[in-house]
Amino acid sequence: MVDWNLAVATATRLVRPGPEVSKDEARAIVAELRRHAKASEEHVRGFTRMIPESHAPEDTPVLVVDRAGWVKANVAGFRELLKPLLEKMQDRRAGGTTGAMLGAVGGKVTGVELGMLLSFLASRVLGQYETFAPATRELPAGADGGGRLLLVAPNIVHVERELEVDPHDFRLWVCLHEETHRTQFTGVPWLRDHLQGEIQSFLGETDVDPMTVLERLREAAQSLAGARPEGEEDEGGRSIVELVQTPAQREILGRLTAVMSLLEGHADFVMDGVGPDVVPSVAEIREKFQQRRARGASRLDLALRKLLGLDAKLRQYRDGERFVRAVVEEVGMDGFNRVWTSPNTLPTKAEIAKPADWVARVHRRAD
Template sequence: MTSLGGVEMVDWNLAVATATRLVKPGPEVSREEAREAVAELRRHASAAEAHVRGFTRMTPDAAADTPVLVVDRPGWIRANVAGFRELLSPLLGKMRARRGGGPGNAVLGAVGGKVTGVEVGMLLSFMASRVLGQYETFAPPTRDLPGAPGEGGGRLLLVAPNIVHIERELDVDPHDFRLWVCLHEETHRTQFSAVPWLRDHIEGEIHAFLGETDIEPSALLERLREAFQSLAGGGGPEPGDDGERDGGHSFVELVQTPAQREVLGRITAVMSLLEGHADYVMDGVGPQVVPSVAEIREKFQKRRAAGAGRLDQALRRLLGLDAKLRQYRDGERFVRAVVEEAGMDGFNRVWTSPNTLPTKAEIADPAEWIARVHRKAD
């Protein structure tokens, strides 16, 4: 797909091999404990489906239904490499065309592809031990990792060893915690299966972002240098820091062109909506079905905000994961404010079309979205 004379811009197989070699296997569990954890996650995912759909009043089309897969860390890695490979193909094709097809470039491409493959693998090994669940939107189905039928694909991944690790670390009731996690992830599954245009809209925005990427080597190297200087000098966010101060940029922010900033603003707004909606639903359903939800929420929020240490905080800052934490907070505040003002049915107008999605400014000021969408419609 991304080859030039048999040489790939990114050695994806090496990325998988590197990540699976470096990632830790997860907490120690007996064979019976592992089987029970997997079975319970499947039961909770099924139960969460009814809870989420009843609370949100969102009903997916049966034809758009997507599978729920309980995976280990290597399974999560393979699924994400498949997704990256699919999503990044237009950008890598553009870079391949710019590089040219001479013999020297082919040799450089072979070396560069392996170096990039190792780097991607290292990042994935870091992430694979932290993700509890993920709605995999773009990866094509495979024999080992099936997806929804049709071109859209899609599947929900629950990473069993990470869920077990965190429930032990937080010292919370494992049955309650597993259901609580499933409520959040099932909300994402419901969002994409009940809103048929959402996947294509987000994919289009990401392709627009990638299409504007500044791929001149000198500019890219300079921005990489800035990113690593930020990592080396900052060491992670200060308490109460929201990541917006000077010198606190993530790698994603550093590689932006002016045109990309506009696209990234729209992507940030829709991701804030999706993450905030999932947190709002999780908190709304939780007290009815998760007895220890207050304890779980308090402990999890503290862990989410603190990170595991200085290196973890620095990597989160560099990779833009602190921005994701802000998306949970800001998006949940937006959803809560709109539901309180307009009710759940009024909030659900957000799923009408791309034009009714909130802008980044409206996420910060929900009254602006209500005025634009509801008063205009009325």
């Protein structure tokens, strides 16, 4: 159903080259990122108090990669995560020679499309904690289903130059964010399985009937073009990704959005909270980085962000950080850490917007 090798080949062929650095500079950058990633473990765990000092660090490797390496890692992750859905689609596909031929052609088309999407994203991601990361020879992963932390060196160098900030401070600042994600998943044993269950439920609700999918795409196109059928309400600026979902998927997506807002906002809160002690120019970096997030790179970039739902990702950072900050101010870090007790103590999408409601529910306080 998807030609994964073609997806990798397409993305690596189309991705833009990174900034020019000499071999000596590249070695120094990689070495520094590894040092910062290691130092970030102590900074993050001390600030969040999520893992006791006696707890040994989990076996989740830190990999400094280029843009092609990021593509390969994400294709491997997609392949693992989407396996149940693709098997379902395979079963629904018509049998016989015609079905096999259409499947082969469709797999190549999908592989090219996925490769084009990854080539767009590969120059924008600074780092990533891969939660569902199968180990490969080139890209090791943690034992027993553990993930891996990726730092995309060319993109980090590109942004630090674009923002004209201290490169050493910026590299540590990025590592603090990504290390927070690693701490979240290694410090909360049930989080990975919970998130995987939600994603698989979302994929399980996917309607693989081609005519149904085409009808939803038509309705999505009408909405995006402002040509909604008479009597239908505005979809509130949803992306095309959201518009082709079923009602059940939208409900699951609401829960996933709340979790991702929590995780991203928590990472932003921690990187800025740790920052003043170890990143002297953290205030300057944050101000310039926020301006960069808000404006986008170009009109095309803004259009693609909207179409793919990436602007919703930016809202997750903002809304999640506000939630974490408000809760910590109200009940302290230990009080906030009750959020990691079980899936029942995770905030809902509504509580992300109203942190006081989460505090009242979880801490059993009167308003």
